[in-house]
Amino acid sequence: MKLSEFIYKKSIFLDVQADSQKNVFKILGNTFSKKNKTLSSLIIDKLNERERLGSTSVGNGIAIPHTKVDGINETQVIFLKLKNGVDFSASDGRKIDLVFSIIAPENSESDHLLILSSISSFIRKKQKVDRLRGSTTIDEVLFIFSKI
Secondary structure: OOHHHOOOHHHEEEEEOOOOHHHHHHHHHHHHOOOOHHHHHHHHHHHHHHHHHOOOEEEOOEEOOEEEEOOOOOOEEEEEEEEEEEOOOOOOOOOEEEEEEEEEEOOOOOHHHHHHHHHHHHHOOHHHHHHHHHOOOHHHHHHHHHOO
16 A cells, blocks of 8 residues: 555645654644644644553654544544654654654554554665655655555
């Protein structure tokens, strides 16, 4: 499955300013739920709760914060390319600059696992990650995501 099948143009954000992990989660919560402050707060709380179980950093400056939330109907994915690296307590000690976030409905069983698997497969390809880091436009990122 190509990333462009579930990460859409309107879900890609470049040069995002964040100075902490908590700030990244606030940005994600507000982005996932622009008009619903209660849902936004719930998403932020759930992301923080999930992170307390262990870092969602997967190494090489990449994190995949994810959670399940009541109140949404379908799995959503947001990609953030941060302007500066942020500490996510990564096991390799590297700061995070690429964030793939997955928010799934509470009753979701397989959608988010398929998406997580696709992201994991993508980030194992060093050349693609390097191109992603060098990208400067949303269209360029979407093009990289559309390649196998």
